[in-house]
Amino acid sequence: MKKNDRSREIGSFQPLPDDDRLICRCEEISKGEIRRAVHDGMFTLTEIRRYLRTGMGLCQGQTCAKLIRDIVAKELGISAGELEHTAARAPMRPIEMRAFANEGKGGELDEKQFGGK
Amino acid sequence: MIRYDLIVIGAGPAGLSAAIEAARSGLQVIVFDENAKPGGQLFKQIHKFFGSKEHKAKIRGFQIGSELLEEAAQAGVEVVLNASVIGLYLDKEITVRIENRLLHYKGDTVIVATGASETMVTFDGWTLPGVIGAGAAQTMMNLHSVQPGKRILMLGSGNVGLVVSFQLLQAGCEVAAIVDAAPRIGGYGVHAAKVARCGVPFFLSHTILRAEGDDWVTGVTIGQVDGNWNTIEGTEKHFDVDAICLAVGLSPMSQLLQMAGCEMEEHPKFGGIVPICDPYGETSIPGLFAAGDVSGIEEASSAMIEGRIAGAAAALRLGYFSENEFALRVAELERALSSLRQGMFAPENKGKKLSVTEEGCPVSEHLLGTGFLTEDEIFRYPGVKKIKGIHPVIECSQNIPCNPCQDACSRKCIKVGERITSLPVVDEEAVCSGCGMCVAACSGQCIFLVDEEFEEDYAAVVIPYEFLPLPRAGEKGIALDRSGKELCHAEVVAVKSLTAFDKTSLLTIKVSKEMSMRARFYKKGVRVG
């Protein structure tokens, strides 16, 4: 399938018994919400992410990325491999803003430098 | 910005091996790891590894970890801990968070060895406290000496699920059941047999329907699934547990490579999204390599060799190895790697149903369904022979890459041969001394010594034992069969704990003669009836 084929007919949203089950643990997004988002026109993982904030919480999708891929693929009637990957970008781990403020300071790997300001 | 010949991301088995190989070739190497301790998952692996000598077989994972750290230090590798690499950019520049700073480093070569993360499945109640990953259980009990629960249900019968279940038992926890949606046990039969004889039941073709409890796990309900993964009504089973452990798979933690712009592919055989690599682990970006689980899920043994290969390839790229030196070195490593990738659990056999071994012995469906071989089945395998006097009984029924039993026997009673995946053969002509080295050396704990002529009406069975408290000689108790069911009275006649056995104690139990091929475990207590 073309990655972003909006003309694709996927039928209407059909409720499922496990729609209430949480998929994204951080942002607390349920399976039903993800499935509904697909029917709202979010055909790519990036759109789902921006629409629902799935995988954008503290853990950055460590647990849910694969689960969401499978749900979206199933809803679109394609295999998970056909879905374009979401962008991987920094920071890969939760990091405080003050670390960003200290970016590039202290180039040497000198333990003493890390002891404070 | 500081420049290094080689930056390695991840100080697990692959990363450390890569760093050692490259540093020995003369590269200036730095390794970053986000954890407080190096070694990746190795320090949680307390079982003896499979493979052969060159793969560090029969050595426990955490000891391999210590060896690697020592080697790394000797080779002059700089290991920086508590250092999260949060970005990998074009031209092999990385950003690392160390304490409250964000530092930039540049590598002329970079090896990404970030390993894998656990795959999860969902069910009602899966976010409740008490539902944990198998890795979490290992971390809690083996690193921090805290039990993850009192009574635990394990989901997943792959090697991780089986090994962690055994470790839970060793940590003094109870394992209520091992559940898997697949119709057959996914991991090594010998790992399954170890937990089965402790009495842990397997529920194949079952899945978790719900975790129960308001604020934390107090129970779990499982149910049987049909061929289409639908629950069959009326098959629900409830267990009172305080933890549910998920061991359903691993997927490569390849986001850094994706971010750097490597060509990636979704590969079910490798467990998820992996970089497209050449045979030496080099990605589509020259000088950027991947090694270990990040490039495809395998065992730590193969990750270590992949790391070495990538390290050598980095050395070649920077001119520290000549083409010739590289070819020689890598040929040796590739041989070692390919011997690990043979047998019934080889990557190309993933998901396949095999019905006979390489030797033509039928595979036990019973083992795959319940975790243990039946008494009738064991004589199919070349490690089980009727021999007078004390002799090894090797209940090894699958072609897995492993041969420490052969090296352990000084009397040449056991032969695996050139192919390390071959089933061990017991030589009826050779005379067993009863030393027990093979029993302790078997990473799968599937070797027993049996002496049918121990006493007039009694046989002696030597079993490997890795639990506390250790029974004492003279103690009376109960012999258990391969399924963990109580079988008959047993008396402990000897307990051997030699340094050479490396924490595997050998229990010699005396049982009535007709039980010699059935008694495979021991527990303290009095048999009723």
Place this chain on the structure above:
Amino acid sequence: MRISEHPILGIPEQKEEVEFTYDGNVMKGLEGEPVAAALKAAGVTIHRYTSRHHSPRGIFCAIGRCTDCVMVVDGMPNVRTCVTPLAAGMDVRTQYGVSVKAEIVYEIEEKGR
């Protein structure tokens, strides 16, 4: 819940016992072990309540990846307790949403509606 002796690992490395507070109550743990391990050994399973459904969460991955075990430690929210070493006198609190007090989270949500 602590393993005093292990058949393979032997007796755990001796660490100093220190006091810390959990929601204001004094508790004991071992210096340098993860805060989550100290809590688990003391029988605490709930680390936080989520902001949307107010449901309890605890240890899930234990290696700092899933961020489910975050709590408010020494006044700082979102601290991954499974990878944060315990120190004497630490102030560990249940996290509600992203802060210590549930009421605050509810108020913010009410305003948002």
